[in-house]
Amino acid sequence: MTTIAPARVALRPGTEELVFLGRSLRHSLRNAEALTMSILLPVMLMLLFTTVFGGAIDSTGGYVDYVVPGIILLCAGFGAASTAVDVATDMENGIMDRFRTMPIRSWAVLTGHVVASLVRNLVASVVVVGVGLLVGFRPNATPLEWMGALGIVALYILAITYLFAAIGLAAKSPAAANGYGFILLFLPYLSSAFVPVDTMPEWLRWISDHQPITPVIETIRGLLMGTELGTRPLWALAWIALILAISITWGAILFRRKAGRR
Amino acid sequence: MTPAIDVRSVRKSFGGTAVLADLDLTVERGTVFALLGPNGAGKTTLINILSTLVRPDSGTASVDGHDVVRESLAVRRSIGLTGQSAAVDGVLTGAENIRMMARLSGLSPRQAKAREVDLLERFGLDDAGRKRAATYSGGMRRRLDLALSLVVTPSVLFLDEPTTGLDTRSRLALWDVIRSLRDEGTTVFLTTQYLEEADQLADRIAVLDRGVIVAQGTADELKRRTGGEVVELRGDADELLEEIPTDGTLSGLRRAIDELDARYDDGAVTLRKPSLDDVFLTLTGSADTSADKKELVRK
Ligand SMILES: Nc1ncnc2c1ncn2[C@@H]1O[C@H](COP(=O)(O)OP(=O)(O)OP(=O)(O)O)[C@@H](O)[C@H]1O
Ligand SMILES: [Mg+2]
Numbered sequence: 432m433t434t435i436a437p438a439r440v441a442l443r444p445g446t447e448e449l450v451f452l453g454r455s456l457r458h459s460l461r462n463a464e465a466l467t468m469s470i471l472l473p474v475m476l477m478l479l480f481t482t483v484f485g486g487a488i489d490s491t492g493g494y495v496d497y498v499v500p501g502i503i504l505l506c507a508g509f510g511a512a513s514t515a516v517d518v519a520t521d522m523e524n525g526i527m528d529r530f531r532t533m534p535i536r537s538w539a540v541l542t543g544h545v546v547a548s549l550v551r552n553l554v555a556s557v558v559v560v561g562v563g564l565l566v567g568f569r570p571n572a573t574p575l576e577w578m579g580a581l582g583i584v585a586l587y588i589l590a591i592t593y594l595f596a597a598i599g600l601a602a603k604s605p606a607a608a609n610g611y612g613f614i615l616l617f618l619p620y621l622s623s624a625f626v627p628v629d630t631m632p633e634w635l636r637w638i639s640d641h642q643p644i645t646p647v648i649e650t651i652r653g654l655l656m657g658t659e660l661g662t663r664p665l666w667a668l669a670w671i672a673l674i675l676a677i678s679i680t681w682g683a684i685l686f687r688r689k690a691g692r693r
Numbered sequence: 694m695t696p697a698i699d700v701r702s703v704r705k706s707f708g709g710t711a712v713l714a715d716l717d718l719t720v721e722r723g724t725v726f727a728l729l730g731p732n733g734a735g736k737t738t739l740i741n742i743l744s745t746l747v748r749p750d751s752g753t754a755s756v757d758g759h760d761v762v763r764e765s766l767a768v769r770r771s772i773g774l775t776g777q778s779a780a781v782d783g784v785l786t787g788a789e790n791i792r793m794m795a796r797l798s799g800l801s802p803r804q805a806k807a808r809e810v811d812l813l814e815r816f817g818l819d820d821a822g823r824k825r826a827a828t829y830s831g832g833m834r835r836r837l838d839l840a841l842s843l844v845v846t847p848s849v850l851f852l853d854e855p856t857t858g859l860d861t862r863s864r865l866a867l868w869d870v871i872r873s874l875r876d877e878g879t880t881v882f883l884t885t886q887y888l889e890e891a892d893q894l895a896d897r898i899a900v901l902d903r904g905v906i907v908a909q910g911t912a913d914e915l916k917r918r919t920g921g922e923v924v925e926l927r928g929d930a931d932e933l934l935e936e937i938p939t940d941g942t943l944s945g946l947r948r949a950i951d952e953l954d955a956r957y958d959d960g961a962v963t964l965r966k967p968s969l970d971d972v973f974l975t976l977t978g979s980a981d982t983s984a985d986k987k988e989l990v991r992k
Contacts, residue, residue, distance in 0.1 A: 437800060439847075447797065450796045450797055533769055534769040535797055
């Protein structure tokens with residue numbers, strides 16, 4: 432070689448995470464289909480709900496104030512679902528074997544996908560809020576309340592992204608991972624995302640009240656629109672913590688089985 | 694000094710079928726070691742065990758003095774691997790692949806960039822460096838894969854059929870790389886289906902067949918083991934009409950020549966030493982044709 436190859440050097444803490452985040456962000460930027468989906472879909476849903484359905488649900492035009500938090504979470508679900516496919520694709524890819532023979536924490540590959548999903552979805556959320564503001568969304572939040580809302584959205588995205596990462600590890604193939612992902616995407620429809628729960632039949636209302644998305648949405652609504660918060664933030668945080676704990680544990684077990692030594 | 698690779702009584706089965714049966718193997722430091730064997734012999738399985746991807750069922754193996762099971766992290770610090778199937782990131786460009794591996798090996802961004810330039814040139818990928826690896830031809834992907842295992846100099850390098858799919862120029866270039874690595878002290882453990890490659894490169898050769906090492910030694914030792922000279926009959930245009938391996942005795946040689954005399958009117962007889970191909974076919978028992986010929990000669 433023109434210059435002698437250097438010897439391997441011990442990694443500084445966090446190097447793997449940083450390198451794999453860079454890799455996953457590059458992957459995101461180069462997946463044109465997923466990228467347009469994650470920006471275009473939120474915009475389309477936003478316009479659909481406010482202009483098409485909005486008039487029927489609330490003819491005063493105030494529906495946009497109600498629905499923005501719901502759309503943020505719906506889109507976060509779509510955006511995070513692609514993590515399952517990314518992870519399943521990596522598990523099939525020979526590059527994983529290369530990582531496994533290197534003195535690195537290969538779990539950081541997943542961290543890279545998860546943080547990239549967080550970045551993608553936060554950008555999508557900003558787009559949703561931006562389009563919302565254009566079509567009449569008028570939140571009355573203080574900067575501190577905005578921060579709180581952002582925090583809870585970020586935590587929610589993180590939790591379901593880890594869940595989708597675990598699903599990607601459990602799936603036999605990227606196509607299967609894609610399929611499982613869709614099941615979870617119906618949850619927002621069965622919550623207070625698009626219509627208040629007290630308009631629902633009794634049994635649906637029970638489901639809606641006892642699933643994670645309703646307290647998360649109500650917390651965001653409370654912070655941005657000043658609706659009653661009550662114990663909702665606590666429930667939201669508890670649900671998020673539970674989903675995170677289950678997903679990470681399940682993911683770690685699956686990862687050991689798939690990427691550990693056979 | 695401990696050997697670079699030390700394998701003792703390693704066994705591995707998949708689903709009840711023994712793939713490696715009680716394998717022993719030693720590779721000295723700073724040498725090139727070639728493992729030959731027919732498809733399914735267990736070559737890749739052995740490399741997977743030595744590179745910490747697969748756990749042996751029993752027995753011990755150490756690489757660079759570290760146990761592959763108990764000290765896998767230390768082993769991973771010592772090795773580089775280009776496996777049989779591609780291990781590159783198709784979404785990234787060749788250059789990005791190299792930089793990613795360099796950063797994961799602890800190099801600074803500037804060093805990583807230097808490695809990128811150097812390795813792309815070394816493996817004839819300068820023009821393709823900015824293209825996504827998924828768009829590469831098979832041979833280009835192979836070269837990138839090889840470059841990735843040389844981002845830092847490993848003390849033991851595993852190459853599983855490294856030249857499969859490479860054109861002649863790339864193959865010769867890789868041979869040069871392997872030789873210069875060895876000269877700098879790296880131990881190279883490679884598998885190959887090209888016996889000429891083993892002949893050219895390897896200090897020692899082992900032949901693996903159905904999970905057992907059936908022969909081991911230098912190329913010359915192995916050739917000698919197979920027995921005597923091969924009688925070749927060539928036509929006017931120097932094309933090979935027939936070749937008959939002999940047992941090396943005078944009467945064996947005479948029978949071979951009589952045999953040729955009876956079947957051909959004319960042609961030039963030459964005598965050559967057995968090649969590694971002869972060794973391989975004889976040792977691995979899949980040598981139907983040469984075994985038949987042997988029969989003929991002994992009659
Ligand atoms: N993960 C696995 N599960 C089941 N069987 C396996 C597995 N890996 C290898 N084998 C079997 O082990 C045997 C040896 O395979 P291996 O890949 O080590 O052969 P090889 O010598 O590298 O062959 P080739 O020259 O074709 O690369 C084969 O019969 C193969 O089917
Ligand atoms: Mg093989």
